[in-house]
Amino acid sequence: MGKATLSALSPADERAGEILRLRREIGRMQRRRSDDPTLPLDPALAGLLPGGGLQTGTVYSVSPSPSLIFALMSAASRRGGWCAAVGMPTLGLEAAAASGIDLSRLILVPSPGERWLAVVSALSEVVPLIAMNPGTPVREAEAARLAARLRDRGSTLLTTSPWPQGEGLITLHDPHWEGLGEGWGLLSDRTVTVTAQTRTTPRPQSVRVRLPGSLGGVERAAANGTTADRVTADRVERGVERAPARIAAVPDWRAAG
Known part of the structure; x- marks a missing residue:
């Protein structure tokens, strides 16, 4: 009976279950909000951004290039910070490791579907740097809600989609x-x-x-x-x-x- 019930779950129900499991994991990680105003960048990118790094609690729109995303994440990861990638099922883990990403501190949510907002909101509780491809245009109301959560938690978002009132474009x-x-x-x-x-x-x-x-x-x-x-x-x-x-x-x- 249990197996039959599981097999009958709709994709939306399965994603809801993934969200619940993600929230339980987040509850165990218990990240404290960072007081650092910026996340570091690799020295090769020095001078690219004011303050020498990514401003915490903000959103940057970036080119949809995995290598660029890895380059922007690498310094924070090497310093021991957690990173996450949402809606990017084709990311190469070998390329990520070669870029300096610590795979043991990398969370992947390949296909969140329409629940990307809930996923990123949950991750922002414990992950200081998140990359996201929403797959659909971002509505201003969604952007405003998520931006408020990011500011509150001091989490930085790199998105491959245009973002209303974003901090910058890379x-x-x-x-x-x-x-x-x-x-x-x-x-x-x-x-x-x-x-x-x-x-x-x-x-x-x-x-x-x-x-x-x-x-x-x-x-x-x-x-x-x-x-x-x-x-x-x-x-x-x-x-x-x-x-x-x-x-x-x-x-x-x-x-x-």
Whole structure:
């Protein structure tokens, strides 16, 4: 009887059960609100944001790039903070670990469906840094309720959706892969520009970084660095254009975004 009842649960009921289990876990973790005004950023991103980091209790809209999200999370994770990713079922854990994310302190909620607001609200009780892809447009009333909860708990949200009254916008653009020769070679690393614009700094600030770098994380790009046989940047980033067929080997760069 028990098994038959479970199998008859609707997707909405199953998600409701996941929310209840999540709340029980959160009750055991008991995070205290941090008094730090910012969450740290990797040194390669120094100067990108005022105060040197992500302002706590706020929302940033970011490019839907897993590698950018990992880069923004890595310093806080290395310092021992918990992170979470909501509505991102294709995130690569290997790429996350290479970026410096502590997987033992990473919470994944791959498919919250329409309950994303309840999930993020619950996570904000104990997780200082959350990345989210809501999958649907965010209504102003939803944004206002969640923003109030984030301010109260000192939790910071990175969302791939436009956000009403957000703290800022962080974008990844102008990517260039290195390592290709005349129709052959190995895609080794990628150089990109990361640009941030916030309420307090309306003039955009940009840094040029290698993402992923030689070790998988984010590294400051050399000012006079060159690239060999650059693949069309925006089309490769979206995965709609592949490198030439004669490439001998290509790493799984798509898992890193």
